[in-house]
Amino acid sequence: MNFEEGKDRFIQAWGALGSNWGINRTMAQIHALLLISPQALSAEDIKDELKISSGNANMNLRALMDWNLVYKELKPGERKEYFVAEKDMWEVVKNIIIQRKKKELEPMLRVLDELSVVEGMEEQSDEFNKVIRDVKLFASKADSTLDSLTKSDSNWFVGTFMKMIK
Amino acid sequence: MNFEEGKDRFIQAWGALGSNWGINRTMAQIHALLLISPQALSAEDIKDELKISSGNANMNLRALMDWNLVYKELKPGERKEYFVAEKDMWEVVKNIIIQRKKKELEPMLRVLDELSVVEGMEEQSDEFNKVIRDVKLFASKADSTLDSLTKSDSNWFVGTFMKMIK
DNA sequence: ATCAACTTTCAGAAATTACTGAAATTACAA
DNA sequence: TTGTAATTTCAGTAATTTCTGAAAGTTGAT
Numbered sequence: 001m002n003f004e005e006g007k008d009r010f011i012q013a014w015g016a017l018g019s020n021w022g023i024n025r026t027m028a029q030i031h032a033l034l035l036i037s038p039q040a041l042s043a044e045d046i047k048d049e050l051k052i053s054s055g056n057a058n059m060n061l062r063a064l065m066d067w068n069l070v071y072k073e074l075k076p077g078e079r080k081e082y083f084v085a086e087k088d089m090w091e092v093v094k095n096i097i098i099q100r101k102k103k104e105l106e107p108m109l110r111v112l113d114e115l116s117v118v119e120g121m122e123e124q125s126d127e128f129n130k131v132i133r134d135v136k137l138f139a140s141k142a143d144s145t146l147d148s149l150t151k152s153d154s155n156w157f158v159g160t161f162m163k164m165i166k
Numbered sequence: 167m168n169f170e171e172g173k174d175r176f177i178q179a180w181g182a183l184g185s186n187w188g189i190n191r192t193m194a195q196i197h198a199l200l201l202i203s204p205q206a207l208s209a210e211d212i213k214d215e216l217k218i219s220s221g222n223a224n225m226n227l228r229a230l231m232d233w234n235l236v237y238k239e240l241k242p243g244e245r246k247e248y249f250v251a252e253k254d255m256w257e258v259v260k261n262i263i264i265q266r267k268k269k270e271l272e273p274m275l276r277v278l279d280e281l282s283v284v285e286g287m288e289e290q291s292d293e294f295n296k297v298i299r300d301v302k303l304f305a306s307k308a309d310s311t312l313d314s315l316t317k318s319d320s321n322w323f324v325g326t327f328m329k330m331i332k
Numbered sequence: 333a334t335c336a337a338c339t340t341t342c343a344g345a346a347a348t349t350a351c352t353g354a355a356a357t358t359a360c361a362a
Numbered sequence: 363t364t365g366t367a368a369t370t371t372c373a374g375t376a377a378t379t380t381c382t383g384a385a386a387g388t389t390g391a392t
Binding site for chain 3: 208209210220221224225228245246247
């Protein structure tokens with residue numbers, strides 16, 4: 001397979017994957033393009049390569065920087081901004097987990113707290129309170145597990161976690 | 167807080183959470199409704215409660231059954247079908263992981279295999295091949311880790327995993 | 333066999349999400 | 363400072379996803 005073909009297939013596949021992870025297609029494609037690029041690319045390079053508008057490129061680059069999946073790189077004497085991708089896969093996954101935990105798990109925990117102990121007809125509210133307790137217990141465990149996970153490093157994951165879990 | 171209010175808040179929150187997990191809002195709301203219901207509910211009950219069309223109720227119930235998040239329950243002498251939710255949170259998460267692994271990770275692994283060893287200009291294709299190798303290594307590890315995870319049981323997760331990871 | 337209750341399907345409509353293009357703003361080299 | 367290249371913003375449009383409503387299909391009691 002030649003390089004151009006492989007590149008397109010990878011960008012396409014990464015885009016599809018990303019859209020299931022709270023990262024929209026273009027955002028993931030930009031990340032993919034930067035991942036396989038040996039040099040930093042400018043917003044213009046990216047917009048040309050992916051055939052998107054500069055507005056779109058800009059918005060998604062900023063989102064990628066918010067997620068710590070892409071960094072700005074300034075070249076001395078150049079006005080243009082360049083971008084590089086986070087290439088350590090463990091860092092990538094870790095940062096996605098951090099973002100999603102913040103946007104999903106934490107709000108859910110807050111709601112569950114408010115829903116503690118509902119009153120009403122016996123049968124219904126008993127079942128309700130039981131479910132809320134279960135969900136809250138599970139969510140809290142998931143929360144602290146993910147905290148520990150995201151504090152551990154790449155080698156730990158690649159090396160130890162696998163053995164522990166097998 | 168009274169029961170009705172709590173119920174609505176929970177269905178709402180669960181719906182929002184689900185839509186980040188490959189489960190659309192209605193699908194997650196149906197699951198939430200069944201979760202907190204002490205009895206099995208019919209499609210009609212669900213459609214009335216959530217104010218959705220029967221087509222929508224039907225399609226999402228089938229999807230939930232495909233994911234093993236909801237089961238059919240037949241009552242003797244009754245023509246109508248009733249539904250109950252999987253209430254064990256570990257089972258719920260496990261089934262979601264199984265589905266998503268199948269729909270996301272496995273296709274990605276297949277693409278990565280096809281992309282092994284791309285030819286072209288030195289610098290570009292070297293970087294490309296390196297990234298593909300890294301991603302593939304990581305994805306394979308994730309794949310087998312998730313396999314192990316989904317084969318372990320609830321108590322194992324709730325009890326052991328936490329301690330191991332701390 | 334018939335019929336009504338129930339379930340499924342699916343084309344088009346509605347809702348949601350993402351993108352463009354153009355204008356506004358910023359920032360830096362001269 | 364000025365001029366201009368680069369970046370950002372955002373209203374309107376386009377694309378995608380989800381839902382409805384109505385029609386077709388199933389099923390089982392009579």
